Amino acid sequence: MPGDAVTIAFYVGAIGVTAYAGFQIYRQPLKSYEIVKDFLVGVYALILILMLIELWRVAGGTRLGMEVYAPFSIGIGLTEAILLSAAAVGLYMRPVGSSLSTFLSDLRKNRVQAGLFAVFSIFSVSIIAYVAAFMPYSIEEVTALGGGQVLALVFPQEYVLLLCVVLFFFLCYPTVALFLATQNIPNKSFGGSLLSLPVGWAGVTIIYVVFEGFLWIEGLDATGLMYFLDAVLFFMVTRNFRKAALLAGLVVPVGVQGKGQDLSGKKIAGLEVEGFGGRPILLEAQPSSGFEEQVAGIVSILLSAGKSVFVFTSRGSRVQQAISAVQGVRLYLLTPTVSYYKQGERENEMLLSSANSSIVLDALGKSIGNSDQQVGIVFDSLSDLVLSLGFTETYKFLRSAFELCADRRVVSFFVLLSGSQDKNVENALTGRFPIIMANDKDGMRTIKASVSLPSKS
Numbered sequence: 244m245p246g247d248a249v250t251i252a253f254y255v256g257a258i259g260v261t262a263y264a265g266f267q268i269y270r271q272p273l274k275s276y277e278i279v280k281d282f283l284v285g286v287y288a289l290i291l292i293l294m295l296i297e298l299w300r301v302a303g304g305t306r307l308g309m310e311v312y313a314p315f316s317i318g319i320g321l322t323e324a325i326l327l328s329a330a331a332v333g334l335y336m337r338p339v340g341s342s343l344s345t346f347l348s349d350l351r352k353n354r355v356q357a358g359l360f361a362v363f364s365i366f367s368v369s370i371i372a373y374v375a376a377f378m379p380y381s382i383e384e385v386t387a388l389g390g391g392q393v394l395a396l397v398f399p400q401e402y403v404l405l406l407c408v409v410l411f412f413f414l415c416y417p418t419v420a421l422f423l424a425t426q427n428i429p430n431k432s433f434g435g436s437l438l439s440l441p442v443g444w445a446g447v448t449i450i451y452v453v454f455e456g457f458l459w460i461e462g463l464d465a466t467g468l469m470y471f472l473d474a475v476l477f478f479m480v481t482r483n484f485r486k487a488a489l490l491a492g493l494v495v496p497v498g499v500q501g502k503g504q505d506l507s508g509k510k511i512a513g514l515e516v517e518g519f520g521g522r523p524i525l526l527e528a529q530p531s532s533g534f535e536e537q538v539a540g541i542v543s544i545l546l547s548a549g550k551s552v553f554v555f556t557s558r559g560s561r562v563q564q565a566i567s568a569v570q571g572v573r574l575y576l577l578t579p580t581v582s583y584y585k586q587g588e589r590e591n592e593m594l595l596s597s598a599n600s601s602i603v604l605d606a607l608g609k610s611i612g613n614s615d616q617q618v619g620i621v622f623d624s625l626s627d628l629v630l631s632l633g634f635t636e637t638y639k640f641l642r643s644a645f646e647l648c649a650d651r652r653v654v655s656f657f658v659l660l661s662g663s664q665d666k667n668v669e670n671a672l673t674g675r676f677p678i679i680m681a682n683d684k685d686g687m688r689t690i691k692a693s694v695s696l697p698s699k700s
Contacts, residue, residue, distance in 0.1 A: 247301050247302065247387055247389075247391045247392075247393050248389065248391070249387065249388055249389030249391075249467070250301045250387050250388060250389065250391075250393065250464070250466070250467035250468075251298065251301060251302055251467070252467075253388075253467030253468050253470065253471040254294055254297060254298045254301065254467050254470060254471075255298075256471050256474075257294055257467070257470040257471040257473070257474040258291065258294050258295070258298070258474075260471075260474040260475055260478050261287060261290050261291055261294065261474045261477075261478070262287075262291060263478070264287065264474070264477065264478040264481055264482070265283075265284065265287030265288065265290075265291065267481070267482070267485060268280060268283050268284055268287065268481055268485060269284050269287075271485055271488075271489065271586065272586060272590060273485070273488045273489065276334070276339075276341070276488045277340075277341065277342040277343075278329075278330060278333040278334065278337075278341040278342050278343060278345070278346050279330045279333070279334055279341075279440075279484070279488070281342075281343055282326045282327065282329055282330035282333075283330065283481060285326050286323050286326050286327055286330075289319050289322060289323050289326070290323060290474075292319060293316060293319045293320060293323075294470055296312060296315065296316055296319075297316070297466060297467075297470065299312075300312060300393065300394060300395070301387065301393045301464075301467065304393070304394045305394075306382050306394065309382045309394055309396065310378070310382075312396075313374055313375075313378065313380060313396050314371060314374045314375035317370070317371055317374050318371040318375075321367040321368075321370060321371055321409070322367075324363075324367060324409070324410075324413050325363070325364050325367055327413075327417055327444070328360060328363055328364075328413065328416060328417045328420075329346065329360065330417075331416075331417035331418070331420040331421045331424070331441075331444070332346075332350070332356050332359075332360050332417070332420055333345075333346040333349070334420070334421060334424040335356070335420040335421070335423055335424040335427075336349040336350070336353055336356060337349055338424050338425075338427045356420075359416060363412060363413070363416060366409060366412075367409060370405070370406070370409065379398060379399060379402050380396040380397060380398045380399075380402075381396075381397050382394060382395075382396060382397075383395065383397045385397065385462055385463070385464045386462060386463055386464065387464045387465075387467075388463070388464065388465045388467060388468055393464055395464050407452055410448055410451060410452050411452075413448055414444075414445055414448040414449070414452075417441075417444055418441045418444050418445045418448075419441075421440050421441035421444060422438070422441045425438055425440070425441070439479075439480050439483040439484060439487075440480060440483075440484050442480070443476055443477060443479070443480025443481075444480070446476050446480075447473050447476055447477055447480075450469060450472050450473055450476070451469065451473065453469075454466060454468070454469035486583065486584055489584055489585075489586055489593065490584050490593065490606065490609060493573050493591065493593050493610075494551075494553070494573065494609055494610045494612070511540075511541060511544060511680070511687070512680045512687040512688055512689045513688065513689055514678070514689055514692060516544060516545075516548065516654065519654045519678070520650070520651040520652065520653065520654055521648070521649050521650050521651045521652075521653060522649075522677050522678055523644070523645055523648050523649075523655045523656075523657060523675075523676055523677070523678075524654075524655065524656045524657070524676065524678040524679070524680060525656075525657050525658075525659055525672075525673055525675075525676035525678070525679045525680070526538070526541075526656055526657065526658045526659070526680050526681075526682060526687075527659050527661050527673065527679060527680070527681045527682070527690075528624075528658055528659070528660055528661065528681075528682040528683075529660075529661055529662075529682065529683045529684070530660050530661075530662070530663065532682050532683050532684055534658065534682045535560075535561040535562045535564070535565035535566075536565060537682050537686075537687055538554075538562050538565065538566070538621060538623060538656075538658065539562075539565040539566045539569060541621060541656055542554065542566050542569055542572055542619070542621060543569060545619030545654060546569070546570075546571050546572065546619070548617075548619075549617060550617040550618055550619040550654065551573070551610075551616055551617065551618050551619070552571065552572050552573065552618075552619040552620075552621070553572075553573050553574075553575065553607075553610045553618070553619070553620055553621070554566060554572055554573070554574050554575070554621045554622075554623065555575045555577065555595075555603065555606075555607070555620075555621070555622045555623065556574065556575070556576065556577065556621075556623040556624070557576070557577050557578070557597065557623075557624075557627050558576040558577065558578040558594065559576075560623065560624075562621075562623045562624075562658075563576065572591065573591050573592075573593075573610075574587065574589075574591060574592045574593070575593050575594075575595050575603075575606055576592055576593070576594050576595065577595050577596070577597035577603070577627070578594055578595070578596070578597055579596070579597050579598055579631070580594075581594045581595070581596050582596050582599070583596065583602065584602070584606070593606070597627070597628075597631050598631060598632070600628075600632055600636055600637075600639070600640040603640065604640065604643050604644065604647070607620070607644060607647055607648075608647050611647055611648070611650065611652075611653055615652070616652065617652050618652055618653045618654070619653075619654050619655075620648060620653060620654070620655040620656065621655075621656045621658070622644070622655070622656065622657045622658065623658040624657075624658040624659060624660055625637060625641070625657055625658065625659045625672060626658075626659055626660040626663040626664055628640065629663075629664050629668060629672075630663075630664075634664075634668045634671070637672070638671065638672070641657075641672065641675055642675075644657075645675065657676070659672060659673065676691070677691075677692075678691060678692050679691035
């Protein structure tokens with residue numbers, strides 16, 4: 244198989260992977276990371292254009308066309324670097340809630356970042372202008388990866404080393420900015436999830452330096468393989484980022500989250516809400532009692548106390564319908580139709596797999612976080628979990644959920660529908676709770692208020 248055909252195959256694969264990854268980023272409503280999404284969409288568009296031009300070069304490029312190709316391809320490549328750097332700087336300056344408009348205002352306020360970004364941008368533009376004006380290259384036939392001959396630009400080693408300097412700066416500057424940004428996200432649970440972005444950034448840059456630097460100096464054109472490896476790596480990076488960012492957009496508060504307002508004086512079923520922190524509460528409800536209205540009332544009280552409230556409920560449930568109009572609540576909708584996190588119909592909704600308790604626990608842990616954020620959790624309902632997972636798995640889930648909720652910052656309610664499961668199962672579940680409330684035709688009342696469960700400060 245001739246060398247140019249091998250290269251063409253790599254380019255076709257890279258174009259397919261890049262187009263799919265770019266479309267996935269474009270279609271996701273990453274509101275909390277809008278600046279990263281916008282710049283990544285721009286980068287993906289430029290990469291596709293660049294790879295199509297490269298495909299022309301190896302498939303049927305002409306010497307006349309190569310004179311236009313030179314500044315155009317280098318210009319696109321360095322513009323990608325500028326856009327990626329802008330995304331990194333924007334995320335560093337505002338870890339959550341950044342956009343194009345906030346990027347410009349933040350840049351004006353941060354002189355250090357503005358200066359570094361300006362130096363990198365001016366340096367990159369100068370290289371593009373130098374190539375266009377002085378054409379420091381020759382057009383030659385070089386050996387492709389598979390042994391065939393293709394037209395390529397051959398630059399002197401001095402220019403290649405200069406380009407490597409730019410890439411080294413790009414490796415250090417945006418990667419460090421992205422790493423620091425992940426450390427500044429209010430909910431520390433997302434630090435590890437979003438670290439794939441700077442790690443992938445560094446990996447893509449290193450691959451580029453190896454293929455466009457060292458291999459090119461040796462006279463080997465392996466750019467097709469380079470673009471394919473970069474496309475696969477970048478796809479994996481943006482996929483992980485997309486998944487983490489979807490959930491982060493739901494649970495990470497935009498702006499500074501305070502310690503919450505005073506809960507004194509607020510009561511539920513005759514008990515002071517301020518004493519609920521770190522003590523999971525069971526709400527035993529009669530299915531015919533209109534318990535969803537009581538749940539909506541609990542949600543409103545927690546929201547009024549300044550807590551970030553997360554409700555876990557089945558998709559299309561009565562609880563979802565009751566609280567759909569409540570402003571500020573965030574919903575996890577359990578459904579068997581998904582296997583991982585998936586954006587719901589509304590911005591404050593996330594779909595979770597009802598058949599995977601590990602995913603539900605992961606969402607619970609990330610929602611609670613480990614900062615000063617005050618959290619309210621409403622889990623509706625344990626009865627549905629027993630039906631979908633069985634008693635043993637539900638009991639294990641409840642034990643892990645208790646560990647997560649045993650924190651004074653967290654007020655948690657778990658709903659159990661009376662009579663919806665075997666009485667022995669019901670007794671085993673209710674026996675775990677230090678506080679039990681009942682909701683029936685007479686309204687809500689407290690039937691158990693134990694202090695046996697210690698709270699973590």
